Amino acid sequence: MMTTIGCIADDYTGGTDVAAGLRRAGLRVALVFGVPTPDLSLPPCDAAVVAMKIRTAPVELASRHVATTYDWLTSQGVQRYYYKYCSTFDSTPEGNIGPITDLLLQLTGMQTSVICPSSPIHGRTVYQGHLFVGDRLLSESPLSSHPLTPMTDPDLVRFLGRQTAGRVALVSWPEVATGPSAVRDAVDRLDRSGVRHVVTDAISAGDLRTVATAMQDRSLLTGAAGLAEAWGQLVHDRLYDGEARRDGGAPPAPGTAGDEHSATLEDGSAGDTLVLAGSCSAATLGQVSEAKAAFPSYRLDPVRTPDPAQMLEEARAWLQAQASGRPRLIYSSATPAEREAAIAAMGSRTAEHLEDVLGALAVHAAAAGTRRFVVAGGETSGAVVSALGIRQVLVEDELEAGVPWCTTEGRRPLRLLLKSGNFGSSRLLIEAAP
Known part of the structure; x- marks a missing residue:
């Protein structure tokens, strides 16, 4: 079995969160803690999650750890990558979401990233580029007084713009609601105009499925566990429901021991x-x-x-x-x-x-x-x-x-x-x- 998705998570509980989402999608998931060493090998799995403590680490150190992890995942046969950050976009004005996404774009050869922290199952949604926690803006939630990463600006386009030199733009909910083709066209249009990072609105699991379908053939996506689960469902359908099925055995049922x-x-x-x-x-x-x-x-x-x-x-x-x-x-x-x-x-x-x-x-x-x-x-x-x-x-x-x-x-x-x-x-x- 070849590992299809390699996910880099910026802290340990973020790693378990995204691993749970991929497992709900029906995939076999292995979770690695810390920067992998060359002697470490993955067990048979569809998705591998590497959880590291890089959310508030110095940018240079975090970048070094991500580059090493990317090389290790590549050595394990991974060709498609997911960068998982918190659904509340926890970070400082200096990073690390912007710098790490820039690095992964460089490593994968992609021109434009998709930024989607929405996780409706946990009450995190994005509308008009603003991040909500339940029915409140992020800046009005308890996250505004977080001791390490106080989140006082809910405007993701503006906030991410402080962390990266690349242009940041929005694909708004009316375009997402139109369907995958509209999202794909909007991202392609922004890509041609020189936008580096595209924030996507998403207020429901259906919206996440739309974004994942539109972007499913890209080698890099970024977001919270919600988009990862939606992408994982598409990967699962390819692996187990069609000719691309690889191992001849039934996948484990989501949410059960395997x-x-x-x-x-x-x-x-x-x-x-x-x-x-x-x-x-x-x-x-x-x-x-x-x-x-x-x-x-x-x-x-x-x-x-x-x-x-x-x-x-x-x-x-x-x-x-x-x-x-x-x-x-x-x-x-x-x-x-x-x-x-x-x-x-x-x-x-x-x-x-x-x-x-x-x-x-x-x-x-x-x-x-x-x-x-x-x-x-x-x-x-x-x-x-x-x-x-x-x-x-x-x-x-x-x-x-x-x-x-x-x-x-x-x-x-x-x-x-x-x-x-x-x-x-x-x-x-x-x-x-x-």
Whole structure:
């Protein structure tokens, strides 16, 4: 089986989100964490997602990692690429969405990119070039006060224009509503006029299907998980419903465990789950509040314990004192006022210190026999996966849209659920740790 789509995601939970979308499309999906090394090979899959921590990295470093990943995906036989960024377009005025898209255009030889962060399943839509979260403009949502990437401008054409020297233009919803031919003609017209980046409106899954159909033969698309899923559905139809079918076997049903790994998913007690929450988003704060009432919890508090080594020692002692076979929650999620107090106590590297502690606690728990980890927050997920030394997983069933379970390979697999800070219902953490 040849891997058809190679996806580069700008953080770890973004990687699980887009992998879930591709799996919903019916594709076999492998998820790789971090910049791949030459010795790493993909298992048989239709799509490969490489998740990296480049959303807020310096542009030069992020570009270097993307170029290396592109070369590795090419060595695995990939010829079509997808750049996945957040459906809330999280970035700074300097990047990295514009610079990375420019780089991928250069690497693929494409002249024009398609920019489509719409993800209606998560309430993110684009209309007249403006990004909405639910019924509010992005600038009026909680993302406007994000601690790393405050999104105060919902105009994607204007915002992206600050990140790139290339011209940015819009294909508006009336053209999208007309159908794939109208979108294709509009993009071609803008391409001929020298536009480098084309933002497309999309307010429904049908609109995403229209954009994907219009652009399906391109070697590069960019967007959130919504457009990737729509593109994946078209790829699935080619692979499994026609003469292009490659492996002679039926594809796994979307959203179900697949192949020989399904038998290992419940290895160990379902109750022996460690929940680690580091995101400070409103969604995660609500989920943590619900989880605290459901099972034992411990807060990492920099004001009380500003020394990271002592914080880790105390948290380990708490973890060891808990009865086995029950879910446990350790969290550093905090309100804006609590974050300010924490920085005053621990210093400017507070977030990094907390991530390191959460990662070390995951290692400690795994050594003690915990096989299931639920992690809330993109940066926290990166810290935990890196600390556990996980390089590659297979994507399995979703707990909620965009939040899939992932399973490591081997005789004693770990089962992971990595959740974007903004994703999920209020009871997600409880439902993940029955």
